[in-house]
Amino acid sequence: MTISKTLPSRPEYAGILPADFLHGYASAAYQVEGATSKGGRGPCNWDEMLKDYPDNGTDACRSYDLWKDDVRLLQQFGAKSYRFSVSWPRIKPLGKKDSPVNEEGISYYNNLIDGLLAAGVEPTITLHHYDTPLSLDQRDRGFAAVDATELIEDFVAYAKNYDWAEPVDNSPEAIEAAMISEERSLGWFAMPILPWGFGKLLVHCWEVYAKDLNIPVIVYENGYAVEHEASMPLNEIVHDTYRQEFYDQYIQAMCDAVKNHGVWMSGYHCWSLLDNLEWNNGYKPRFGVTYIDRENGFKRVPKDSSKTVAAIWKHVVRKQNEIHDEKIFVSPNSKSSDAINPDNSVHLMTDRVSMSSPIRSTQRAPRACAACYKAKVKCDKTIPCGRCVGRGIAQECRREIVRVHGQIHGAAMSSPKLSWDDLLHENHRLRAIIANNAGHEREVQPATEPSPTNLFGTKGEDVESHIFTAVDNSSTPRTVKSLADIVMPSRQSSDKILPHAFEWTFWHHFSLLVPEFKSEHDIFWDNYVGTQSLEVTHPLWLAIYFSVLASELLFMGDDELVSFDLPKMEYSTLLKNWYDSALYFLDRADFMQNLDVRSIQAISILGLVFPSVGDSQRHRAMWSLAIRHAQDLKLGTDSAHEDESYIEQQKRRRLWWTLVICEWIPVPHRSPCINDNDFDCDIPDEIGDAELCDVATLGGKSRLPKSKPRPVQYHIAMIKLAKIYYQIRFRLRIRRWQPAEIAEFVFTADEQLALMISNLPSHLQFDEKQSDASTERDRTLVRRIHQWHSNTGDLHLFSPRAGKHHIGRERGSFKDATLNCELWEVKTAEERVDKKR
Numbered sequence: 012m013t014i015s016k017t018l019p020s021r022p023e024y025a026g027i028l029p030a031d032f033l034h035g036y037a038s039a040a041y042q043v044e045g046a047t048s049k050g051g052r053g054p055c056n057w058d059e060m061l062k063d064y065p066d067n068g069t070d071a072c073r074s075y076d077l078w079k080d081d082v083r084l085l086q087q088f089g090a091k092s093y094r095f096s097v098s099w100p101r102i103k104p105l106g107k108k109d110s111p112v113n114e115e116g117i118s119y120y121n122n123l124i125d126g127l128l129a130a131g132v133e134p135t136i137t138l139h140h141y142d143t144p145l146s147l148d149q150r151d152r153g154f155a156a157v158d159a160t161e162l163i164e165d166f167v168a169y170a171k172n173y174d175w176a177e178p179v180d181n182s183p184e185a186i187e188a189a190m191i192s193e194e195r196s197l198g199w200f201a202m203p204i205l206p207w208g209f210g211k212l213l214v215h216c217w218e219v220y221a222k223d224l225n226i227p228v229i230v231y232e233n234g235y236a237v238e239h240e241a242s243m244p245l246n247e248i249v250h251d252t253y254r255q256e257f258y259d260q261y262i263q264a265m266c267d268a269v270k271n272h273g274v275w276m277s278g279y280h281c282w283s284l285l286d287n288l289e290w291n292n293g294y295k296p297r298f299g300v301t302y303i304d305r306e307n308g309f310k311r312v313p314k315d316s317s318k319t320v321a322a323i324w325k326h327v328v329r330k331q332n333e334i335h336d337e338k339i340f341v342s343p344n345s346k347s348s349d350a351i352n353p354d355n356s357v358h359l360m361t362d363r364v365s366m367s368s369p370i371r372s373t374q375r376a377p378r379a380c381a382a383c384y385k386a387k388v389k390c391d392k393t394i395p396c397g398r399c400v401g402r403g404i405a406q407e408c409r410r411e412i413v414r415v416h417g418q419i420h421g422a423a424m425s426s427p428k429l430s431w432d433d434l435l436h437e438n439h440r441l442r443a444i445i446a447n448n449a450g451h452e453r454e455v456q457p458a459t460e461p462s463p464t465n466l467f468g469t470k471g472e473d474v475e476s477h478i479f480t481a482v483d484n485s486s487t488p489r490t491v492k493s494l495a496d497i498v499m500p501s502r503q504s505s506d507k508i509l510p511h512a513f514e515w516t517f518w519h520h521f522s523l524l525v526p527e528f529k530s531e532h533d534i535f536w537d538n539y540v541g542t543q544s545l546e547v548t549h550p551l552w553l554a555i556y557f558s559v560l561a562s563e564l565l566f567m568g569d570d571e572l573v574s575f576d577l578p579k580m581e582y583s584t585l586l587k588n589w590y591d592s593a594l595y596f597l598d599r600a601d602f603m604q605n606l607d608v609r610s611i612q613a614i615s616i617l618g619l620v621f622p623s624v625g626d627s628q629r630h631r632a633m634w635s636l637a638i639r640h641a642q643d644l645k646l647g648t649d650s651a652h653e654d655e656s657y658i659e660q661q662k663r664r665r666l667w668w669t670l671v672i673c674e675w676i677p678v679p680h681r682s683p684c685i686n687d688n689d690f691d692c693d694i695p696d697e698i699g700d701a702e703l704c705d706v707a708t709l710g711g712k713s714r715l716p717k718s719k720p721r722p723v724q725y726h727i728a729m730i731k732l733a734k735i736y737y738q739i740r741f742r743l744r745i746r747r748w749q750p751a752e753i754a755e756f757v758f759t760a761d762e763q764l765a766l767m768i769s770n771l772p773s774h775l776q777f778d779e780k781q782s783d784a785s786t787e788r789d790r791t792l793v794r795r796i797h798q799w800h801s802n803t804g805d806l807h808l809f810s811p812r813a814g815k816h817h818i819g820r821e822r823g824s825f826k827d828a829t830l831n832c833e834l835w836e837v838k839t840a841e842e843r844v845d846k847k848r
Contacts, residue, residue, distance in 0.1 A: 017259050017319070018266070019326040026329035027266045029414070031372060033133060033278035034324045035092035036085065036300065037232050039140035041068045042287040044098060046075035051113040053104025054145040057290070066293030072285045073309045078123050080311055081284065084301060086130040087313070089321045093132050094231050094280045095123070096140035106144030108165040135231070135280070141290075209233070210264035217274040225375045227277035233261055234282030236289075236296040248302050249312060255319040262323050275415075281320060285311070372414045381411040487625075491591035494545055498588045500560065502536050504576045511571065512563040517700075518722035519619055520562075521665040522612040523555070524658070525700040532556070551609035554596035558616035561589040565623055590620050594629075603636065606644055608666070611637045615669050631681075638670055638684050647671075647690030658703050664695045665723070668730050675733040675740075682744075687737060694730050695723055720774045728771055735763045 018024050028034075041057050047069050048054075061067035074081055085093050099106060101116035124134045178185035216228050235257035240248055258281060268274040286299035294305075300317040304310040383390030383398055391397050395408035412419060491497055500508065509532055513525050535548055535556070545553060564586050567575070578585060593613060602610040614637040621630030645651035646667040652660065667690070674683045699721045739760040743753065768776070 018263050018323045024263070024266050024270075024327050026327070027270055028276065028328045029372075030329045032276070032328050033092035033135070033229070034328065035090035035094065035132065035135070035278075035280050036088070036284035037094040037234075037280040037282045038074070038081075038284050038287060039096045039137070039142075040098035040101070041071070041140065041142040042283075042289070043072040043074040043081075043095075043285055044101075045069060045071040045073045049075065050101065050119060051104065051115040052098065053100040053106075053113075055098075055100040055142040056145055056148040057142055059145055059148075061291060064291065064293065066288065066295075068288055070305075070309070071288050072303050074285070075119065077309060077311075078119075079126060082123075082126045082130050082132065084284065084311055084313065084317075085127070085132050088300070088317050089324060090132055092135050092278060092280065093127055093284070094135040094137065096137040096142075098142055099139060100142060100144040104144060104146075106147030108161055135278070137231070209261055210268050213265060213268040213274050213276070214272045217268070217272070221275065227275045229276070229278035230265070231278075231280050232282040233279065234298040236298050240297045241295045245302070245312075248297075249314050251300075251314045251316045254300070254314070254316040258316060258320050259323065262320075262327065266327055371411070376413055376415050377411055379410070380408045382408065384411060487587070489591045489594065490587055491595045496588075497545070497557075497592045497595070498578050498580070498585060500578060501576060502540060504578075505532070505536065505560075507575045508560060508563055511567070511575075512559050515566045516559070516562050516616075516619065518725055520616050521669050521695075521723070521726050522615040523559075524662055524703065526703075528555075528559075549609075550596040550600040551602070551607055551613065554593045554600065554602075554613040555609060555616065557589050557593040557596065558613045558620070561586060561593060562616050562619040564589065565619060586620075587624060590617070590624055590626075593617060606640055608641075608644060608646070608663075611641050611644075611646070611666060611670070615666065615673075618673055634670075634673070635684050638674065641667060641670055642689070647685075647692040649692055661695055661698065661703060664692055665726065667692050668695065668726065672726075672729050672733045675737040676729075683737070687734075687741075694727055697721055697724055697727065699723065720772060724772050724775065728767070728775055731767045732764075735760055735767065 041055065045068065046052065047058055057068060082093075097120060098116070101119065102113060103110045104113055105111070127134045178189040213228055213230075221228050235254050237251055237253050240251070262279065265274075265276055265279060269276050281300060283298045283300075285301050286294065286297040286303045288294060289296045289298070300314050300320065302312040302314055304312060377384050378392045379390035380392075380394060380396050380399060382404070383396060388398065394410065395405035399405050399408035509529065513529075517523060517525060531552065535552070538547060539545070564582075572582065580588075597610060597613060600607070600610065602613075614633050618630070618634065621627065621633075641647065646663050649660075649664075652663065655663070671685055671690075674685050699719075739756050742748075742756050748756075
C-alpha cells in the first residue's frame with residue numbers, strides 16, 4: 012500500500028511554512044533513557060509501578076548511553092528541533108528544593124544539548140514528563156501533596172507556562188478577567204488534541220489563545236502507533252506505510268490551517284523519534300520512526316516514515332533567504348492614503364519582493380515607525396507619527412518591513428498606475444462576471460418555482476418515501492445479548508448451507524471469495540467441534556459467518572429448510588437469531604471504532620437482510636458507516652494499493668463496487684453518500700473465484716474461455732447500470748430543468764443502456780436463445796426471489812417500482828424483472844417528459 016498523492020507532489024504547499032520553522036521529533040526521559048540506576052539517578056514513581064512488568068524502563072532505548080546515535084539520527088532526518096524531557100530523579104534524586112543536585116545528571120544533559128546544537132538541532136525541553144522522584148511521590152504524593160507550596164515554587168521557577176490568575180475581588184468583572192487570563196495562559200496547553208480535529212484545533216488555538224498575544228502555535232507531540240506492528244516481520248515494520256500516510260495527512264492539515272486560516276505555526280514534533288516504552292503498555296504500541304533492535308545492541312533502524320517526513324519538510328518549509336509569494340500587510344492602524352480596504356489594510360500578492368536590503372525576521376511586527384525604532388525613541392505609532400511630522404519628514408514616515416512567521420509585514424505599497432484602456436477593460440470584465448453570476452443564480456434558484464425536491468410526482472418518490480418511512484420503526488428488540496443466546500447450526504447443517512450460499516447469495520454481495528471462505532469455514536468448525544467455544548474465533552469472522560447464514564436463510568425453499576437439518580424452531584425466530592448474532596459480534600469487535608475490512612464485508616452481506624427484518628434505520632446507519640470505513644481504508648483508490656496481490660486487488664474492487672451499486676441504485680428519495688469523483692477504482696475483471704489463484708500465477712490470463720458464464724459478469728453489469736443511473740439521477744437533481752433538457756438526459760441514458768445491454772454476455776441478455784437448461788435456470792431464479800419475498804413478507808416494498816414488470820411471477824424471466832426494476836426511474840422520467848409535451 013502506498014500513499015496516493017503526497018504533500019511533496021502538491022505544488023500548492025511548496026514553501027508554505029517559514030524557513031525558521033522548528034520541525035523535529037519528540038521523546039521523554041523515562042521512555043527512552045534507561046540507565047535507571049546509573050549516573051547517580053534516583054528511583055522514580057514509574058520504576059516502582061512497573062517493577063513487576065516484563066516491560067519497564069530499566070533499559071528503555073538506552074538513550075542515556077547512545078545519545079550520540081540519537082543525535083546522528085536527528086541530523087540524518089533533517090530535524091531542526093528535538094523535544095526531550097529532563098528526568099527529575101536524574102537531576103535531583105530526592106526531588107525536594109534543598110535536595111542535592113546530581114552533577115552527573117547535569118553533565119549528561121549538558122552533553123546532549125551541546126551535541127544537538129553542534130548538529131544544528133535546537134533543543135526543546137520539557138521539564139517534567141511524569142517521572143516524579145520516588146521518595147517525593149511516596150512521602151508527599153508529588154504534586155498531589157496536601158501542602159505542595161514549596162514543591163510547586165521550586166518547579167515553576169524553571170517553568171515557562173506558570174501563569175495562574177485569581178480574581179482581585181468577587182465582582183463579575185474580576186472573575187471574568189481571571190478566567191480569560193487563565194484560558195489564555197493554560198487552556199491551549201490543557202485542552203485535548205483529537206486526531207480527527209487536528210486542523211480545526213490548530214485554528215481554534217490560534218484564534219482563541221495565540222492571535223491576540225501575537226505568539227505562535229507549536230505542536231510538541233503528534234504520532235501514530237501502527238496496529239500490531241510489534242508482531243510484524245522487520246521488512247513490514249520498516250515499510251510503515253500507515254505511519255507515512257498519517258504524517259502526510261496531519262502535516263497537510265497543519266499546512267491548510269496556515270494557508271487558509273492564517274495560523275502562525277512555528278513548530279511540529281513527531282512522536283516519536285524511537286520505538287520507546289509506552290508506560291504500562293510496554294513496547295507493543297510503537298510510535299517511532301526508528302525501529303530499536305533490542306536483540307542486537309539496541310541498534311537504530313530508520314523506518315520509511317522518517318524519509319517521508321523529511322521529504323515533506325523539504326517541500327513545505329521555505330529555504331533560507333527564499334522569497335515565496337509573500338503577502339505584504341499594512342498595519343490596521345495605518346493612516347496612509349494607500350490603505351484602501353475598509354479595515355485600513357492593504358493585502359497585496361506579489362510574485363517576488365525585491366528590496367535593497369534583506370528582510371529582517373522577528374517575532375512580532377513593530378508598530379513604531381522605522382525612524383523612531385532606529386533612534387530608540389518613543390513613537391505614537393500613527394503614520395505619519397507626531398515626531399516625524401515635527402521634524403518635517405512626514406512623507407518618509409513608515410514602518411519597517413519585516414518577516415513575521417513567514418509573512419511580510421510593513422508599509423503600504425502603492426498600486427501600479429492603470430491606463431484608461433486598462434480601467435475600461437477591467438470594468439467590462441467585472442460586468443461580465445456579475446452578469447453571469449446573476450443569471451446563474453436566477454436559473455439555479457428561481458424565485459417563483461418551488462424547490463425541486465420531487466421530480467417524479469406522487470407515483471414515484473412520494474410513494475416510496477411513504478412506504479419505506481412506514482417500516483423505519485418496525486424492528487424488534489435484539490434477541491442475542493450473550494454467547495448463550497446464539498443458536499448454532501450443526502456441522503452437517505453448516506456444510507450444506509455453505510455450497511447453497513455460494514450458488515445463491517455470494518453473487519449478490521461479492522464480499523467474499525468462495526475458496527477462501529470455505530477454507531476458513533472448515534478451520535472454524537474443526538476448532539469448534541473440539542472446544543465448543545466461540546471465544547477463540549475472531550468476532551468479525553463470526554459476524555461474517557452469521558451474516559452469511561441469515562442471508563442464505565432468505566433464499567431457501569421449503570425443501571432446503573427440511574433437508575438442511577436446521578435448528579428446530581420457527582423460521583422467523585431462527586432468521587432473527589442469526590441476524591442478531593451477526594450484530595452481536597460486530598458490537599463485540601467495536602466495529603464503529605476499529606477500521607477493519609471484515610466489518611465492511613459483514614455489513615455488505617447484511618444488506619440482503621436489513622429490509623427483510625424491518626431494520627431500515629439500522630440499515631441506513633450501518634451502510635453509511637461501512638462506506639465511511641471503506642473510504643478511510645481507501646478501498647476505492649487503486650493507486651493506494653499498488654503493492655497488493657492480484658487476488659487482493661480483485662477482492663477489494665468487488666467489495667467497493669458492491670457498496671457503490673447499493674448506494675447508487677437505492678430508494679430514490681435518499682441522496683447517495685458516494686459521489687463519482689470521490690474514488691478511482693477500476694471495474695473487477697471477468698473472472699470466477701476458483702480461477703483467481705490460477706490467474707494470479709498466469710499474469711492475469713485465465714485458462715477458461717471468455718465465453719464461459721461467470722457470476723461476476725452480473726456484478727459488472729450492475730456496476731455499469733449503477734453508473735448510468737447515478738449520472739442521470741445526479742443531473743436531474745442539480746436544479747429544475749426544462750422538459751427539453753430532461754428529455755435529452757433521458758435519451759442519453761437510453762442510448763447508454765442500449766449499448767450496455769447489447770454488450771451483455773448471452774446468458775444475461777433479454778433475448779437469449781432459450782434451451783431446457785436456461786429455461787429451468789430462469790424458472791428457478793424467479794422461484795428463489797419469490798421465496799425470498801414470501802419468507803419475509805417483503806414483496807410490498809418493491810411493488811411501486813416493480814408494478815407492471817411482474818416481479819415474482821414465473822412467466823417473466825428473472826433477468827427481465829431485475830433490469831426492468833432498476834430502469835423504472837428512467838422510464839418514469841420519460842413519461843414525465845411525454846406529459847409535459
